[in-house]
Amino acid sequence: MKKSFYLLFTFLVISFSVQAQSKNEKAVAEAVANLRKGMLDGDKDLLDQVTSANLSYGHSNGKLEDKATFIQVLASGENDFVTMDVTDQTIKLLNKNTAIVRHNFSAQTNNGGTPGSTKLGVLLVWQKEQGKWKLVARQAFKLV
Template sequence: MKHKLKAVLLITLLAMISIGTSPVKAQSKSVNQVAEAVEKLRKAMVDPDAKVLDELVSDSLSYGHSSGVVQTKAQFIESLTSGSSDFVSIDLTDQTIRVVGSTAVVRHILSAATNDKGKGPGNVKIGILLVWVKTKGEWKLLARQAVKV
């Protein structure tokens, strides 16, 4: 009886440990958190909110456009909130998310209707690479690079 009880306890303990520290579950949770951050960013780019953008973006942001222009965090937020860069709508497709430790790499195709100042209505379809880092429990956009597709 004593041996059976020890065996049951050992099996239960091992099962609890494997469930609680499952790399697949941790990966899945992180992927979902990054996907949520990407969606918040998409929404904040369509309806610019400086506070939301400030919370989502790292102070060390390097935001690269397909034209070759690279912006800092302040320049990125200012371009959206001033209407200089105006996204009427943004659709993201073919998204992949890979999390390695506290870093996430996101790739997707961005298709958007735009109405940038001085350029009138337009459409854009570009490939995007996003690099997110987990800082103090929050995913922050560290880098973005767009390429023409």
């Protein structure tokens, strides 16, 4: 009887922890989708909501931006995404407050009136701040 109780208890604990992880993964995926939408629309408010005050945003050419610069460049249209596709996304929760997201990123751009395209790999670090997932760091790299 005790053995059955312990097995049932263990099963329930594992079920709840797996369910909690799935909820966090889903919340991180939603935050990534909101980041993508904010970048496509140049939506200052949405970008502000999904990024941490401590944001470090790295481009594939080595250029680094803080939160204010990242938002200003997109909201002003200096960097203008016409299309943006994210593929092969993985989400790894390091703990209940930190997640790493990797994906491939392809986009059509119109930066400064000059059409272009890009294909990159991206690493994102997300942290839960006051119950909401915020982008803390992003680094892009050229795909080989």
